Amino acid sequence: MSTAEPHADAECVRLDFPGCDVWIHATSDMEKRWRARSCAKEPWTVAWIERYIDPGDVLFDVGANVGTFSLIAAKHRQAVVVAFEPGYANYARLCENIQLNGCHGAVVPVPLALAEATGLTGFKYRSTHPGQSRHLLKDVPWRFGRAPRERYEQPICAIRLDQAVAQFTLPRPNHLKIDVDGGEARVLAGAGGVLLTGALVSASLALSSPAYLNAAKVAIVTYVPLAAGEAAITAAAVAFLWRVAPDMVGIVR
Numbered sequence: 001m002s003t004a005e006p007h008a009d010a011e012c013v014r015l016d017f018p019g020c021d022v023w024i025h026a027t028s029d030m031e032k033r034w035r036a037r038s039c040a041k042e043p044w045t046v047a048w049i050e051r052y053i054d055p056g057d058v059l060f061d062v063g064a065n066v067g068t069f070s071l072i073a074a075k076h077r078q079a080v081v082v083a084f085e086p087g088y089a090n091y092a093r094l095c096e097n098i099q100l101n102g103c104h105g106a107v108v109p110v111p112l113a114l115a116e117a118t119g120l121t122g123f124k125y126r127s128t129h130p131g132q133s134r135h136l137l138k139d140v141p142w143r144f145g146r147a148p149r150e151r152y153e154q155p156i157c158a159i160r161l162d163q164a165v166a167q168f169t170l171p172r173p174n175h176l177k178i179d180v181d182g183g184e185a186r187v188l189a190g191a192g193g194v195l196l197t198g199a200l201v202s203a204s205l206a207l208s209s210p211a212y213l214n215a216a217k218v219a220i221v222t223y224v225p226l227a228a229g230e231a232a233i234t235a236a237a238v239a240f241l242w243r244v245a246p247d248m249v250g251i252v253r
Contacts, residue, residue: 012100015068016040019050019076024066024097030131031066031093038068045069045177045204052202053077053175060084060173060194062114062161062187063180066131067094067107074106081106082170086113086123086137086156093130110168113137114180115158116189123156124149134181160190172199179206 013036015022026032039046049069053059055078061070064083073079085091091111098107113123115137122138142155164170173194178184184205194200 015071017046017072017076019072022068022071022075023100024068024071025093025100026131028129028131030127030129035066035068035131039072042069046072048177048202048204049073049077053079056080057174057201058082058171058199059175059177060161062176062178064094064109065090065133067097067109069177070094070107071097071101071103074103075101079106079175080108080171082108082110082173084110084112084114086111086158087125087132087135088154089128089130090132108170110164112164113156113158114161114164114187114190115139115183116160116186118159118163118190119157120155121158122153124151124153126151128152137180137183137186139186161187162191162193165194172197174199174201176200176203177205178203 011026011032012023013026013032015024016037016039024031024035026036034041046069049072053073057077057079059070059073059079059081061067061073061081061083064070064085065087067083067085070081070083074081083094085094088111091109094109098104098109113121115121120142121140122142124136124138126132126134126136137156137158138153159167165172176191176194178187180187188195
């Protein structure tokens with residue numbers, strides 16, 4: 001089942017996905033309680049993957065966490081996945097889970113944050129345990145020599161998605177999943193070229209108002225099927241909804 005060597009105290013837990021066997025390592029309570037139950041937690045994301053992603057399609061999973069949805073797309077839908085995850089504990093676990101499921105040929109892990117501008121900034125952790133979410137990517141440049149804070153804040157490289165695609169020669173995505181706990185609009189702001197490409201077919205966006213970080217709730221979950229030429233309009237509609245209707249759950253077409 002695996003070519004990885006998990007931590008001595010790691011457990012292998014089967015994901016709650018009926019379509020195929022997907023396994024994850026789990027040492028933290030968050031992984032055992034939530035990541036192993038990702039399908040029950042987000043059935044809409046599973047439905048989107050099954051409805052829109054075809055074999056051979058390219059999925060960009062922005063905010064991949066430990067990789068549960070990346071692995072479903074790779075194993076169940078035979079997709080090629082580029083999984084962006086900047087958090088160091090989640091990224092390490094993502095890599096372990098890719099190996100555990102034999103998906104190192106299908107899932108490319110990328111340890112970078114995506115934002116509206118490229119540069120060095122701070123990444124404030126809610127917790128450093130693997131599987132945790134609701135971290136915060138700062139919107140100001142990193143200040144060297146700063147005093148340590150109570151919650152760990154890591155200097156991290158952020159990059160525009162358009163620049164990442166060009167600089168690293170990534171394949172153009174057919175599908176875009178963005179779930180970054182309040183930073184979704186910032187990802188879109190750096191993804192104009194990706195949004196306008198004719199290759200993009202659909203997007204799943206978990207959009208949040210800034211209050212999400214305090215209220216601990218997702219404000220908007222949007223499925224965006226994209227027809228050719230509609231991507232720019234869709235991006236504008238998403239940005240508008242995010243600004244004026246942070247408490248609605250809707251579909252943008």
